[in-house]
Amino acid sequence: MRELFARFAAASLLATALPVDAIDSNIPPAGLPSASSYSATLLPEMDGVVSWRTLGEVEPVKHDGKVVPQFSSTILGLDGKSVRVQGFILPMDIGEKQKHFLISAVPPHCPFCLPAGPDAIVEVYTRKPIAYSMEPILVSGKFAVLASDPSGVLYRLTDAEPVELRRLQNSSR
Numbered sequence: 001m002r003e004l005f006a007r008f009a010a011a012s013l014l015a016t017a018l019p020v021d022a023i024d025s026n027i028p029p030a031g032l033p034s035a036s037s038y039s040a041t042l043l044p045e046m047d048g049v050v051s052w053r054t055l056g057e058v059e060p061v062k063h064d065g066k067v068v069p070q071f072s073s074t075i076l077g078l079d080g081k082s083v084r085v086q087g088f089i090l091p092m093d094i095g096e097k098q099k100h101f102l103i104s105a106v107p108p109h110c111p112f113c114l115p116a117g118p119d120a121i122v123e124v125y126t127r128k129p130i131a132y133s134m135e136p137i138l139v140s141g142k143f144a145v146l147a148s149d150p151s152g153v154l155y156r157l158t159d160a161e162p163v164e165l166r167r168l169q170n171s172s173r
Helices: 002-012 035-042 073-078 165-171
Strands: 058-063 066-071 082-091 097-104 121-131 137-145 155-162
Touching: 066 073, 073 137, 082 121, 121 137
Parallel strands: 121 155
Antiparallel strands: 058 066, 082 097, 082 137, 097 121, 137 155
């Protein structure tokens, strides 16, 4: 995770920060929502797209003196399957096009911070570089559940390709 964080922080120096008026300082008494819950206000759930609420179905449990992720059966059922995920690009390299990046349930708010926990981030490797954007993107690829990845990443998407939102909406009709 340190290596991923370092690359994210270096690449994010080029990213534009959110305007100050985008920050909501009214914290409810029950506390802030999880990234996967909050993302539902930014990224409406769509048929054929794995929701961040689903990816949030993981709990840390103690096993043999270590804390390890315990995934729901829904998440485990996605392992090795072709899926679609929608989110915000967190670049891993400097440049307009990205081939290796993180996709997050929420937009980045600081160039030095990951905007969400490991359950709300997916590491993505694309077939071809795609243009960086501050807008949410939709990607399709082979999903992997990573129970013990040394970087701390829980999910990875490989052979990913961007999916046009229009194409997805037309195919669900």
